[in-house]
Amino acid sequence: MIATKANRVVQAAGNAKVVDFGLRRAQEGDAGMTGARAAYLAGAVATSNVLAGKEYGIPISGTHAHSFVMSFPSELEAFRAYVKTFPDNSTLLIDTYDTIKGARNAVIVAKELELKGKRLGAVRLDSGNLEELSKEIRTIFDENGLNYINIVASNDLNEYKISELKAKGAKINGYGVGTELITAKPVAAIPGVYKLIEDEDGAKIKLSLEKQTYPGKKQVYRIPDKEGNYSHDILALEGEHIFGIPLLHKVVENGQRIVERKSLLETRKYCLEQISKMPEETKQVSAIPYQLKISDGLDTLVQILTNKYSKEKNENNLLECRYAV
Amino acid sequence: MIATKANRVVQAAGNAKVVDFGLRRAQEGDAGMTGARAAYLAGAVATSNVLAGKEYGIPISGTHAHSFVMSFPSELEAFRAYVKTFPDNSTLLIDTYDTIKGARNAVIVAKELELKGKRLGAVRLDSGNLEELSKEIRTIFDENGLNYINIVASNDLNEYKISELKAKGAKINGYGVGTELITAKPVAAIPGVYKLIEDEDGAKIKLSLEKQTYPGKKQVYRIPDKEGNYSHDILALEGEHIFGIPLLHKVVENGQRIVERKSLLETRKYCLEQISKMPEETKQVSAIPYQLKISDGLDTLVQILTNKYSKEKNENNLLECRYAV
Numbered sequence: 001m002i003a004t005k006a007n008r009v010v011q012a013a014g015n016a017k018v019v020d021f022g023l024r025r026a027q028e029g030d031a032g033m034t035g036a037r038a039a040y041l042a043g044a045v046a047t048s049n050v051l052a053g054k055e056y057g058i059p060i061s062g063t064h065a066h067s068f069v070m071s072f073p074s075e076l077e078a079f080r081a082y083v084k085t086f087p088d089n090s091t092l093l094i095d096t097y098d099t100i101k102g103a104r105n106a107v108i109v110a111k112e113l114e115l116k117g118k119r120l121g122a123v124r125l126d127s128g129n130l131e132e133l134s135k136e137i138r139t140i141f142d143e144n145g146l147n148y149i150n151i152v153a154s155n156d157l158n159e160y161k162i163s164e165l166k167a168k169g170a171k172i173n174g175y176g177v178g179t180e181l182i183t184a185k186p187v188a189a190i191p192g193v194y195k196l197i198e199d200e201d202g203a204k205i206k207l208s209l210e211k212q213t214y215p216g217k218k219q220v221y222r223i224p225d226k227e228g229n230y231s232h233d234i235l236a237l238e239g240e241h242i243f244g245i246p247l248l249h250k251v252v253e254n255g256q257r258i259v260e261r262k263s264l265l266e267t268r269k270y271c272l273e274q275i276s277k278m279p280e281e282t283k284q285v286s287a288i289p290y291q292l293k294i295s296d297g298l299d300t301l302v303q304i305l306t307n308k309y310s311k312e313k314n315e316n317n318l319l320e321c322r323y324a325v
Numbered sequence: 326m327i328a329t330k331a332n333r334v335v336q337a338a339g340n341a342k343v344v345d346f347g348l349r350r351a352q353e354g355d356a357g358m359t360g361a362r363a364a365y366l367a368g369a370v371a372t373s374n375v376l377a378g379k380e381y382g383i384p385i386s387g388t389h390a391h392s393f394v395m396s397f398p399s400e401l402e403a404f405r406a407y408v409k410t411f412p413d414n415s416t417l418l419i420d421t422y423d424t425i426k427g428a429r430n431a432v433i434v435a436k437e438l439e440l441k442g443k444r445l446g447a448v449r450l451d452s453g454n455l456e457e458l459s460k461e462i463r464t465i466f467d468e469n470g471l472n473y474i475n476i477v478a479s480n481d482l483n484e485y486k487i488s489e490l491k492a493k494g495a496k497i498n499g500y501g502v503g504t505e506l507i508t509a510k511p512v513a514a515i516p517g518v519y520k521l522i523e524d525e526d527g528a529k530i531k532l533s534l535e536k537q538t539y540p541g542k543k544q545v546y547r548i549p550d551k552e553g554n555y556s557h558d559i560l561a562l563e564g565e566h567i568f569g570i571p572l573l574h575k576v577v578e579n580g581q582r583i584v585e586r587k588s589l590l591e592t593r594k595y596c597l598e599q600i601s602k603m604p605e606e607t608k609q610v611s612a613i614p615y616q617l618k619i620s621d622g623l624d625t626l627v628q629i630l631t632n633k634y635s636k637e638k639n640e641n642n643l644l645e646c647r648y649a650v
Binding site: 024026027028031034035073096126127128156179184186188191193194195196199201205206207208 | 349351354356360390392398421422423452504507509511513516521526530532533535
């Protein structure tokens with residue numbers, strides 16, 4: 001869920017980098033940890049969650065807080081103190097008082113760093129009109145020969161806002177995305193639940209209105225086109241002959257893992273490779289869902305069980321409802 | 326956040342009872358635990374989270390799954406097995422195949438229970454038109470002299486849907502609310518963060534556009550009317566003389582708790598008493614927010630610091646921004 005949201009944000013950001021800023025808004029601490037992992041897996045380049053960096057090896061990225069600036073007599077003094085501690089690749093948060101003046105203070109600090117052979121990494125905007133401010137600040141930096149300073153934006157961002165900023169030509173090189181990413185807003189939960197589909201008596205179906213289940217043991221096949229890109233998936237019964245790549249593999253047998261665990265980096269690489277093969281229209285901000293088709297075999301089983309149900313309904317006054325094949 | 330959502334649901338449900346069904350949709354396990362606690366605190370009568378029941382002493386309530394029914398040769402056999410194990414106050418889920426037939430099976434089981442001197446507690450509807458089904462089933466039960474059987478509903482419910490069901494006269498005695506409650510949908514995160522408001526140099530202000538802070542140490546006063554009900558709160562500076570009930574109390578001093586911890590039941594009682602004194606319009610489904618006013622003292626401090634900022638802006642080319650009083 002969070003990986004999907006994160007990849008939507010990453011797709012919207014295009015060449016700009018996306019950093020997970022979600023920890024403080026996660027619904028409890030472990031959601032912040034697994035969320036950071038999911039975001040990285042799906043294409044975020046880093047996380048502001050230091051523990052997730054330590055536990056999972058995710059690159060760490062972040063800036064100081066507004067309170068850091070406010071705890072100094074002046075913004076400039078705060079910036080100087082920060083780059084003294086982090087002289088390499090610092091990001092300065094420049095909107096505590098006035099963003100344009102913050103940018104000018106960043107210029108002063110960047111020039112001071114240059115004298116020491118260092119470079120300021122980036123500044124972060126966290127309020128106001130991000131499009132206009134990014135353009136103004138890009139100009140200020142470029143006029144001062146500081147075209148290497150990146151501009152990072154945050155402030156309740158999501159894939160829609162980022163897409164709009166890009167369309168308007170905002171000069172933003174990176175996005176810190178927090179609340180919406182870590183809570184997968186507006187889809188805060190996946191409506192997936194355990195359902196019984198088969199037991200020793202055979203395949204089982206649930207017929208609740210609008211909540212009917214697909215019975216029987218299944219396999220999902222991903223169907224490639226001539227170029228090796230994916231056009232759709234087919235949900236089929238186990239054992240049906242479908243031309244495609246089976247997606248379900250046995251990982252645990254007799255309580256033992258039988259497939260070696262992949263590293264987060266390997267999983268991330270696999271995830272991004274797979275997404276690169278998905279149809280373009282499924283990756284737009286207003287995405288068209290990837291198509292899932294039902295196999296003939298599964299379709300037939302649904303009909304058999306539904307017919308059997310109707311038959312039993314007519315024959316059986318006790319209203320028994322057993323469906324097995 | 327979840328307590329607020331839960332109380333909105335409880336207010337909408339009126340005399341009907343609300344049970345937290347959220348565990349499986351919580352964003353990680355600890356969110357399911359603290360969410361169950363928050364829901365109970367805010368007026369839910371029980372939780373389906375058995376561990377939360379054990380840890381926090383919250384009453385447990387729930388039903389069997391659809392898969393339980395499907396694992397038996399017939400729905401009737403499943404119901405019989407369930408009430409054999411839980412003869413007291415069972416709730417039967419009756420929509421696995423056909424809700425009306427499920428209700429008739431519940432009648433059979435209820436009559437069998439009566440022969441043993443027991444009573445069926447309730448049935449649960451989880452799909453279809455809950456309003457119409459509840460009325461049909463109420464009639465079926467009442468015609469069979471089973472007016473004591475309660476009807477419980479679930480199915481992605483929230484305060485809006487419950488309010489609509491009540492308006493239409495649905496015959497529902499209880500609601501199981503899961504996904505939307507436990508994720509506090511659509512408000513999945515509170516936009517509250519740590520801000521520096523004062524340090525040894527005095528009060529501090531952050532002036533970011535649309536994200537300005539209120540400076541200085543504060544107290545919040547709840548203002549009662551003649552009847553003891555609450556009309557609004559006032560956000561004031563610590564030490565200002567405001568007629569009202571101060572809401573912030575020191576709980577920890579020198580790293581030690583100095584106020585005894587209240588039990589969950591005491592906290593729940595306090596919470597519900599407080600809510601009963603809030604203005605009615607703040608408790609409607611389309612609520613008007615409870616009013617927060619800013620004290621004269623705080624308002625003055627904001628102006629002093631903003632003026633000081635403007636003065637410094639004009640005087641200081643180094644763009645220093647320090648605001649202390």
